[in-house]
Amino acid sequence: MISEITTESLWADLRKVRETAPLIHNITNYVVMNNTANALLAVGASPVMAHAQEEVEEMVAIASALVINIGTLSQDWIAAMALAMTAATEKGIPIIFDPVGSGATSYRTRICRELLTVNPSIIRGNASEIMSLVDASIQTKGVDSGADVSLAEQAALNLAHHYSCVVVVSGAIDLVTDGHKKIAVPHGHAMMSRVTGLGCTATALIGAFSAINTDYFTAAVHAMALMGICGEMAAKEASGPASLQLNLIDTFYNIEQNHIAAYLKD
């Protein structure tokens, strides 16, 4: 399946992000805001973080994608997320939804299911989070999950079918599906799980790619492949998780077509 990601198409989309600098509106969690903004800037997009109910609809009106991440949710923010998602649906820009910690508490699982009624375009989570969106009895440990991606494949297919959206399950090998097609993205590095919020960064990158490519399945595949390739490149020079995080941002900024080709071997 890997042969479906080509250097040419990934590189074309990355160039488009860099040339058009799409505005990505993020309503995300406190832990990752800085890293998410820096990842988006480094890859060439233009991030904005805004969560006040008074302004989210207006911010959506000037944005090219909306990223919703419930990592540190509370009632005020959820109301703003719902407003922004509705505005994004009406405008027709992609909504990328990250159900951080769904399954860890019944509150998170319930809120995720409520927000899903405003159809997101793309959902990205780890295996436990994706499974909990389909089966509320799934209990996960906090926001990190060791559950294998393959365990969530059926849930991902069901979810994609049910909401007519693209679903990404992150793990050692990522799975991307629209309910019909599916593709495995094998890139990345084990140390990435020791850096907080790299899943959230992946979600934000999907925002950047879906802002410039209306084929959301391909956009999600490109974002996950770029994330994995840059992660591998960053890990090579890293002496631990903090230098990995630093190198990753620098790699988003520096990566060129020949680096991508070296990993995709197409």
Added chain:
Amino acid sequence: MISEITTESLWADLRKVRETAPLIHNITNYVVMNNTANALLAVGASPVMAHAQEEVEEMVAIASALVINIGTLSQDWIAAMALAMTAATEKGIPIIFDPVGSGATSYRTRICRELLTVNPSIIRGNASEIMSLVDASIQTKGVDSGADVSLAEQAALNLAHHYSCVVVVSGAIDLVTDGHKKIAVPHGHAMMSRVTGLGCTATALIGAFSAINTDYFTAAVHAMALMGICGEMAAKEASGPASLQLNLIDTFYNIEQNHIAAYLKD
């Protein structure tokens, strides 16, 4: 105009910051809180972040400057900002105001104009933000703006006149004016625009310098010159935006008189 910034005066003020470690009270946005605190600590100041309405007036009472940044604003925070600004005015310490994203939504523009009625001492923004404070019809794209500083010169002069304050317009060449005098600060590096929140860092540095120099025009010039020089030094060793951010903080900590002299060439 550049000749007005002298190594001697900038160095004297930087030494004063390092020797007195003024307490800078920040009510700022979630994205930059960590970097802002680290920048202030590295330059020699003592940062505190506090936004509860129950305590901001008491925090102002022990602070030497108040930095207000609306980057991720919401109603509770705005009320706290207004309380803190009033307390700072009564105490006579400088208020530095950063209208992040003013012009991006009408909510931000309106809140900025409301907060401006409590006269800040110094306002720092990019060209679009500064223009939106004078002409509410200015629409900007998110929080990053490519608008040229020169476009905002008249707005900056008007703003400085109207509020009897110092206005700083950030860009490739920064403009600082008190409505009468103006000065261009040419330092900095293009890659700085790919790091989130360096404008907010500049605003916080103005806080540190205005805490120890009641001539706010000179304080703002010193802060912007230090920001630009350290940015250039940091960029030399950087392989991307994340290493630039890291080097910048380290440079704030390490910079000595001879480095400043090498850039100012006075």
Added chain:
Amino acid sequence: MISEITTESLWADLRKVRETAPLIHNITNYVVMNNTANALLAVGASPVMAHAQEEVEEMVAIASALVINIGTLSQDWIAAMALAMTAATEKGIPIIFDPVGSGATSYRTRICRELLTVNPSIIRGNASEIMSLVDASIQTKGVDSGADVSLAEQAALNLAHHYSCVVVVSGAIDLVTDGHKKIAVPHGHAMMSRVTGLGCTATALIGAFSAINTDYFTAAVHAMALMGICGEMAAKEASGPASLQLNLIDTFYNIEQNHIAAYLKD
């Protein structure tokens, strides 16, 4: 007293953290959330940040320790802290309390005293913060304090006695006491005080060690010793506070028994 920390016992506990990856529930401040999460991940624990009153009790139910840090407090968060602390007490997991800025405003001092009525297992603060918990007339400057640890020794003993808890006073030489035993932890580096939130990181590490060692005195000593040793190792290769912060996280990830032995010289 230093001889009480042995390489063998510290290493055994660190291995236990790495092998069991205990879930540490943090209700902490905006400034340090990212660094705290990364420190916990690097040392081998699993962090979760959650503050909604609707979910904190359920999150405590799956956690192995609860870290409460009032750095950027506001009313909603305090209510969530109280709920979580009560749930943690009932469950019998350790509560580690960080009274950031207690003494800086009467609001902070009052809230700390209220939260202390739900007995925390371990309290960590700097000298001023610890003293303010005993004597509300103590006034500190912001969140950084130059007050000497020795000044707070009596307050620490009284506090530990009164609440039957372990108290840690951070400084150049840390003091750990349970009201009877006391121990000095001499490790660390002066530049650490120029990095924001390393006190908060120490508090979170105490969370990780107390999650796997029910002898909270020993757990606190181990966490503070690891913090200090890693800080010294990180400082050796650092060219400023930002590279110190980066190296510190990488060192948490990489440190092995022989490094610890080299510092403890036991």
